[in-house]
Amino acid sequence: MINFQSVSKIYPGNITALKEATFNIASGEFVSIVGQSGSGKTTVIRLLIAEESPSFGKIVIGDWDITKIHHSEIPMLRRQIGVIFQDFKLLVKKTAYENVAFALEVSGVPSGRIKTIVPQVFKIVGLEKKMDRFPKQMSGGEQQRVAIARALIHRPKILLADEPTGNLDSINAHEIIDLLLKINEFGTTVILVTHNREIVNMIKKRVITLDHGHLVSDQATGKYIL
């Protein structure tokens, strides 16, 4: 499904964010990518959504070599990869429903279809009764659920979660991880980027460890080792 082949990313000033990383992620896997700040975790996410292109190496998603992706193809790629972030990235002036619907609106989906799909996704994340609330009227956990609903709206094959529990207390953090595991059970490949030891150890799934841009460990049922 996802294939990194000796991928390096070097930023101007000769700053190496990722050094010859090679790994495969199969369809339907749940993989945690762990490491300390500056280890290259977020670079992996940015490379996967074509926000950055690798300096060396090749990245293949499905049959699609995204290393030399044309900018007109990027929207299509991003509709197949849902992303959630630590800071939720919700529009504060829009309700939860509008935030999720916005993702479909800007993709040219007809209004009738939006009205059908959005409530279904809210049901998956357990917020069907809070769709009309504004982000400020919701807890951090609920906001992250809205972000997950938005990430799932295009029915992506891959869900990238960049420190999704970073702004949450432990109860909400566990709820979000449970939701990600549930989404994974439905067949979506989930890549969780985190430096939360407790969360990684609790999941008991594959763990890829990065340190200063180097892939130092790839365990099938791993633990946070740094």
Added chain:
Amino acid sequence: MTAILRIIKFALKNFWRNLALSIVTITILVLVLFSTSFLLLLNILARTATGAVENKIDVSVFFEERVAEEKVLAAKNEWEKSEAVKSIEYISKDQALELFKTKHKDDDAIKALEEVGRNPFGQSLVLKPKTPDQIADLEKLINGGDYKSVIKQTSLSDNRNDLAKLKAVTDNIHRIGLGASIIFVIIAVLVIHSTIKMTIYTQQQEISIMRLVGASNIFIQGPFIVESILYGLIASLIAMAILFFPLLGMVSPFVDKFFEGYAENIFQSFLNNAWLIILLQIFLGVILSVASSGFAIRKHLKA
């Protein structure tokens, strides 16, 4: 269709959110459109006026009464071959009499004519030069040929001084108008560029989310382009309204006095050329606006 409607919706939202900036942008655009349209109108008027003055420059040649028509027509044929002649109009004795009667129908001169009891007028030719400066060549042609002995008198209608003054004034207006238009165009380009840049800046978060969720470029850039088209359209409507009623109403009497007798009324000129002016305004407004914003979009909204 859904996409187009949504892009328009987003554009209207942008317009409304940055209302103050939108108003400033439109105002500057109105100034550009107003000055260029007024300049165009004045050009049309000046061209009509100078044409009319040029047309009034001619030499009338009055022949002796006894001269045969063939001889006058022979003179006409010969003079028509000259490079300096644009046209020659032949006026027969009867036509001259009719012209006199029409001109003096309300005064005593008509009674004097009745007392004479016959047609006292001779035949005449009215020569128009190709260019106003060739009037001297016409005089030379008339006085230097074989027909000098049968010419009773010549009458020169020379408006060259008027023409020179008119041209000097319209040239100055043209120059000042062009200068003002260029300055306004530069200001407009800068203001529209900054407005769109500001709009992009205020919506950075929305734009980044649009990118994240896979919005195509047309959804990201389209609203800004539509917004700039809106600026152009609204500005051209306002400029047209200002030109049409208040300004033409106020300026029309002064301009008409200046061009009196030479060109049609400025308001009439405006009406006759309304479509041309509307199209020019919309074209200029939209092109200027889209080009300026396009520059900002290319720079700040790269895919």
